[in-house]
Amino acid sequence: MEIIKCQDAVDLGVKSAEKSAQIINEAINEKGSARIVLSTGKSQLETLNHMISQPIQWEKVEMFHLDEYINLPENHPASFRKYLKERFTSKLPLKKAHFIDSEGNVGEMIKQLNEEISKESIDLGIIGIGENCHIAFNDPPADFQTKEPFIIVNLDQACKEQQVGEGWFSSIDVVPPQAITMSVHQILQCRCIVSPVPFLVKAEAIKNVLESEKITNQIPATILRSHPNCTLYLDQDSGSLIKEKVL
Structure with missing residues (x-):
């Protein structure tokens, strides 16, 4: 894992967007198209904001959506497909965008997503890290064994608290108990992973991820340390709590 220390969230967004654009353009140059996975949340705002202005042939890019709450209407402020449509896909002429529509037949939706994402390799995954060290909605103890691309998970208390803390829900009681998420195994299939993680509320999680003696499903994001790129x-x-020797 390469660690890039930035000045602030804006600087982080610029640098991670530029790296993402480089990966996408390399894929387009090599094979004529690119497939990417996008995450959401406050940590991703600057990255996505700067990505849309990058010199990319977006009509050659296919996008997948990382996760979504089950039975949450798209017009809800916390809807991740609403988030991506307003901030990303509505601004770009993408080749195709695959969203998780969790309001209908969830089993059929997962089947379709699994079929689509398995057709070709994923070139880039933009993957955040949660306050409880989750990646996507793979809360601890995360399932490191399943090979299914998309799965149903139960959200833990810390995850729900983060969603309320970021302002997406008014209270923990109204946070949906379950979500559809890309599995840990599928995330690791991305050829390259860019993980933008700003803000002080993530400092303890980053410390735990980087200083853990082992890769463990109790700290799900430690698995990113095993990824080759x-x-x-x-x-x-x-990055304020990390020992300098780790950096």
Whole structure:
């Protein structure tokens, strides 16, 4: 894992967007198209904001959506497909965008997503890290064994608290108990991973991920350390608790 320390969230967004554009353009140059996975949340805002202005042939890019709450209407402020449509796909002429529509037949939706994502390799995954060290909605103890691309998971208390803390829900009681998420195994299939993680609220999680003696499903994001091409972007706040020897 390569670690890039940035000045602040904006600087982090610029650098992670530029790295993402480089990966996408390399894939387009090599094979004529690119497939990417996008995550959401406050940590990703600057990265996505700067990505849309990158010199990329977006009509050659196919996008997959990382996770979504089950039975949450798209018009809800916390809907991840709403988030991506407003901030990303509506601004670009993408080749195709695959969203997780969790309001209908969930089993059929997962089947379709699994078929689509398995057709070709994924060139880039932009993967955040949660306050409880989850990646996507793979909360601890995360399932490191399943090979299914998309799965149903139960959200833990810390995950729900993060969603409320970021302002997506008014209270823990109204956070959906389950979500559809890309599995840990599928995330690791991305040829390259860019992980933008700003803000002080992520400092303890980053410390745990980087200083853990072992890769463990109790700290799900430690699995990113095993990926052959993963770049972690931190700002001064999120990296504030890390020992210098780790960096």
